[in-house]
Amino acid sequence: PCYGSLVPRVDRPAAHEHSYDPLSRWSAVAKIERTPRGSKSVEHLSVLRTSDPCYGSLVPRVDRPAAHEHSYDPLSRWSAVAKIERTPRGSKSVEHLSVLRTSDPCYGSLV
Structure with a gap:
């Protein structure tokens, strides 16, 4: 059968299963198993949480007991x-x- 034919595929018993033909199987399964662009693995996120010193790090601040309190670090406290x-x-x-x-002599003064 040619591409775009309405005949069901012979190499799979049901419509919800993927074909065993390598080219068509890869094109169908690759979209499912591909991670989104820019996504990070669990290991990468755990490293970022523990050792990333830059702003926006996912680790909670150590110098304050609760999130609603201000930091004691002078720079971050001043900016907050x-x-x-x-x-x-x-x-x-x-x-x-x-x-x-008391000393404005012009009209509209508050005296």
Whole structure:
């Protein structure tokens, strides 16, 4: 039979089984057994978890007991806490506002 024929294959008893013809079997089975591109083996992931010192490592941080706490490492603590304690751009301190209220001579002053 030619390719694309509607006759069922002779070398397999049921439609859900793969053929024993090497070329057609490889083309059918290769998609199932191929790992996705960029995937890592279990051994590779275990090595990454234990010995990868870079950011985004899968190992939990040792210097804090829980995930919601900040690290005691100065650089990582500053980068985490600086977003919380940073004042908004253009904001003025209380002292600055009090000086503006008392000494601004133009219209629209808060005096």
